[in-house]
Amino acid sequence: MKLERTDPRSYTPLTEEERRRRAESTGGEPMLDFDVTNDSESTAYIGYHHVDVLLGLQHPRTGEPAELSFYITGQIQELLFKLLFTEVNRIRDLLFTDSLDEALRYLRRVERVQRVLTTTWEPVSTITPTEFAAFRDELGSASGIQSYMYRQLEFALGNKAPRMTEPYRPVGWAYEQVMAALRAPSLYDAALGVLQRRGLGVPAHCVERDFAEPYQPHAAVEQAWARVYQSPREHPDVYALAESLSDLNHLHAQWRYTHLLTVERILGHKPGTGGTSGVNWLRKVAEHRFFPELLAARTAI
Template sequence: MANNDYDPTAEGAETNFAARMSYSDYLRLETILSAQHPLSDAHDEMLFIVQHQASELWMRLAIHELGAARDAIARDAVAPAMKMLARVSRIFEQLNSAWDVLRTMTPSEYTHFRAKLGQSSGFQSRQYRLIEYVLGNRNPAMLKPHAHDAEATRLLERELTIPSLYDEVLRLGNRKGLAIPRSVLERDVRETHRLNDAVVEAWRCVYEAPETHWLLYELAEKLVDFEDYFRRWRFNHVTTVERIIGFKRGTGGTGGVSYLKRMLEVELFPELWRVRTVL
């Protein structure tokens, strides 16, 4: 018969934290768990707040990993970079699962507090914008929603001066013998990389002889894995918004579903998708 009176202190578990760091202290849970402040008495507003706050925390980790992966690739440390990219794919798997929770909220439930959001919108997430900039989708017009925030603007402007993750991958490919055009290697990194036929051809060399270019082949597949999860996240975002508000305009003034569907067309690593057609 199970003993329900088990005492963990009998095995040495610590229970006195008057002068020691506790689990709550380390994670600063008092700060995190006191950051939910619904503006209405609607039951479902807590779900809305927690889902978005949790997503921002996952994005915080994604930025940490993507930045480190980019730095590692720049110094030819490809193996640890691939581990980091694999982790980012799993982060976006978690972000995808978050939409499943939010979709339990019905349109009528959302209307009970939507007006309280004012003009606030996920469109204004500086972390999401930073992720897009790190990945190479560098639309300078997207700086405008952050103009009121000097720190966010500084952070995003700085990112635009640094080669994107894919830029560093293409530079690595050039160092490893791929024929990457100078126009691609020396382009203005503030601009979004556009599909280049010569880069498609370079990746075809990798995919046609993976045993010769195994490192680049494996790295390319890690990027495709990640973009696959990223596309699913965008698609789930679209379907969740359409399910909850239909085709209403977003609280931040975007077209809502129409804007999000346009984002589905964005390709982060275009040549890695096109190369599959020419193999």
């Protein structure tokens, strides 16, 4: 809906009643008093961040106030998934060139982003069962399992599962992106390449494989990580890499568990959207860990 343009220099704040009417008339879109698509009525900040576009992407479908918290949180998470996917691939490529110092620097950034991602569940956790029920039907078959950005992130971290590409097949462009992430080497594939080039006994078939297939743990890889932990002064940068990957694993698990607890608080044991079993399905997902031998080595040491 295009609003009547006014001169921003003569802007006066809207009254509470005017804000309510404006919100109702725009279906929840930003309450702008002038046309920000006109360059002369924008600012450098708006133009750089495309704030007008960003704030025009929220379209709640009901009058339930809590829906906006749910809506915006989902969009924020998608943006953070994109950031994490980009940074994880950057780190992977740095590991392939043995640029461990730089890779570790970017892993510190990933850690910060992951912590922010987990806190995004906080607004959603305040939604009561009654509030969620007021807009849940509008979701239809929509489910987080359909997030192609999140699926690409999981693949980039090494959780390769070809069957998980199926939800995207009806959407050609999304399916192509997800398939490309499935076929690409993961962060863990790159880390194993580092171990092999350091002469830590990683078999060739563990690094030269079909990256689209699920990774199969190997005892020699577990032993390689154990050697790194037992001799940290001999392999200080690889030791630091092992701990950074462990932090990544830990923080991703925290995000999954927080998701589980949030859904449990709102839905109880109702079935989830998108055909999942809800909390039971999320609990199974939350048990998954990346970098299997890195975790197993802790038991062996």
